[in-house]
Amino acid sequence: MGQWDRFLQPYKQAVDELKIKLKGIRAQFEKSNRTSPIEFVTGRVKPLASIYDKTLEKGLVFEPSDTLAHELQDIAGVRIMCQFVDDIPVVIDLLRQRNDLHIIEEKDYITNVKKSGYRSYHMIIEYPVGTIQGEKKILAEIQIRTLAMNFWASIEHSLNYKYKGLFPDEIKKRLQSAAEAAFMLDEEMSEIREEIREAQAYFTEYKEANNPE
Ligand code: 0O2
Secondary structure, eight states, X not given: OOHHHHHHHHHHHHHHHHHHHHHHHHHHHHHTTOOOSOOEEEEEEOOHHHHHHHHHHHTOOSSSOHHHHHHOTTSEEEEEEESSTTHHHHHHHHHHHOSSSEEEEEEETTTSOOTTOOOOEEEEEEEEEXXXXXXXXXXXXXXXXXXXXXXXXXXXXXXXXXXTTOXXXXXXXXXXXXXXXXHHXXXXXXXXXXXXXXXXXXXXXXXXXXXXO
16 A cells, blocks of 8 residues: 555545435434435545645645645545525534534635635534544544535536636636526525425425335
């Protein structure tokens, strides 16, 4: 196993464990016939190429080290998608109550929207991973966002990759109006939230009645 593989292994384990735990929250809501504030969960270990880019940006040495583990707080990243903006504080509270992770920092880019138009709630956590050398505490980033916020962020992220942040004016304008449209979509969906929830509950009951396990 190479140096990088060894360094990244606990991060991979943390992402896998966090995904299972967060998906478990969703399953518990479903089993108790309550609507889950979590729609779906994804996770990734930062690819080496992105770690390399970040070290250049931050003036760090590109080598597996404690400095890197301390400075790059999102080597392990988990994303929680919610249907409605109001689900986000529910998820935040669920995470604050847990004693299997320790929250180091919270960044609210929903109240404080980034200049790019980016909206999301970030938590930097310390998460203990059991290794054969004993417990290792690593940092991980949890991003909590609605489906609309996620749609905008993933499109902007791919365009950013292409244009390296230097968007042509036309694209910049389109992204700004798309960010406004995503915001409006969240607002509109919140307005008819109860109606949607009832329809979803009705649909779930219908599916269960027709496909009993
Ligand atoms: P990737 O490819 O998602 O890993 P940092 O830049 O991490 O050293 P900072 O600025 O405090 O420090 O981090 P921030 O802004 O709290 O969170 C960084 C991550 O949030 C990014 O990771 C993105 O995932 C997401 N993010 C932040 N701003 C934007 C934005 O304007 N557009 C999009 N699409 N995503 C954003 P990486 O490492 O940049 O990228």
